[in-house]
Amino acid sequence: MQTELKLRILSGIVMAVVVLFATWAGGLTFQILSVAIALLVYYEWSTMTRLADVDFQANAFGWLSQIVVAGLILFDDVGLTIPVLSGFAIVSLLWVMLRKGSFWQPGGIVYAGLTGISLSAIRGDDSAGLIAMLFVFAVVWATDILAYFTGRAIGGPKLAPRISPGKTWSGAIGGAVSGVIAGVALVSSQFSLDDLRLPVLALVLSVASQSGDLFESFIKRKFGAKDSSKLIPGHGGVMDRVDGLVFACFAALLLSLMQVVFAGAQTTSTGAILLGL
Known part of the structure; x- marks a missing residue:
């Protein structure tokens, strides 16, 4: 078996075990998993779309939005997550329109933020x-x-x-x-x-x-x-x-x-x- 295939299988098994354990445990354990996935998604989104190169300040604002939403998820304030995320997305959209930035910025805020929110909301406790x-x-x-x-x-x-x-x-x-x-x-x-x-x-x-x-x-x-x-x-x-x-x-x-x-x-x-x- 090729080394790359072995690595793929091994990492796949590790991911499955971690995800399924966190899902079974629920509560804070799954919320931490949800937040980790959301933050990593925003990192990859912002890297692929080169948001930091387009507007470093806007990208920093995007990171702030994800950290705040992550905090709300971890502290179990689920009712506030969507209104707060919507507020960040609207501000980001206005920022982009006024400064002629990248519309991938508000898109990334919504995509990553909703990732953490939807995962944690569906699992619940x-x-x-x-x-x-x-x-x-x-x-x-x-x-x-x-x-x-x-x-x-x-x-x-x-x-x-x-x-x-x-x-x-x-x-x-x-x-x-x-x-x-x-x-x-x-x-x-x-x-x-x-x-x-x-x-x-x-x-x-x-x-x-x-x-x-x-x-x-x-x-x-x-x-x-x-x-x-x-x-x-x-x-x-x-x-x-x-x-x-x-x-x-x-x-x-x-x-x-x-x-x-x-x-x-x-x-x-x-x-x-x-x-x-």
């Missing part, structure tokens, strides 16, 4: 949050793995040749079907759910996951980057590993918030709201 987070993982990981193998086996028309030439429609469909099966199987092993809501939710998250993958591929192609960084031996960067997960979590958080606003969900647990428990 209850059993429903644990199942909801594992549900998202199952959908995203099954989609990613089976999309690759299905695409390789069947081939066919390209999904987005200008962005990611290797991805095919067959892979996207195979990944989506696999994501739905994996997500439904995981939740059904714990709860008796006999309506169509769960498979539809899994399908939405699978599509969101694949969209996140394409979005990161677009950024890397635009800025001529092969990987988001070299932080993870054999895997590239953090964004390379969580691009699909990030978009799936964004979609899950948005759907939960919509249920609170339009359906008047009573529970404060994002995981319970998401799964309809």
Whole structure:
């Protein structure tokens, strides 16, 4: 076995153990993981898009936004995170418009900030949050793995040749079907759910996951980057590993918030709201 492949497998096992342990533990442990991922995502985003070269002060403001949001997550002030992040994003947007900076700046603030917020909100600190987070993982990981193998086996028309030439429609469909099966199987092993809501939710998250993958591929192609960084031996960067997960979590958080606003969900647990428990 080649050294690079061994390194990739070993680092993959380590990442899986860390993530799954933090997910099982929940609470502060998972919040720390969420914050770490968000800060590393902002580092890679700002590095790839060269924000420090465009406007050092604006990039410093971006770091301040991530540190403040991270602090709110760690101190469990979840209700303040989205309003505070929105405020930072608006100020950054005005800054860019007045100083003719890069619109990748407010984009990075929102992308990285929502990464930490959505992860920590979905997991929460209850059993429903644990199942909801594992549900998202199952959908995203099954989609990613089976999309690759299905695409390789069947081939066919390209999904987005200008962005990611290797991805095919067959892979996207195979990944989506696999994501739905994996997500439904995981939740059904714990709860008796006999309506169509769960498979539809899994399908939405699978599509969101694949969209996140394409979005990161677009950024890397635009800025001529092969990987988001070299932080993870054999895997590239953090964004390379969580691009699909990030978009799936964004979609899950948005759907939960919509249920609170339009359906008047009573529970404060994002995981319970998401799964309809």
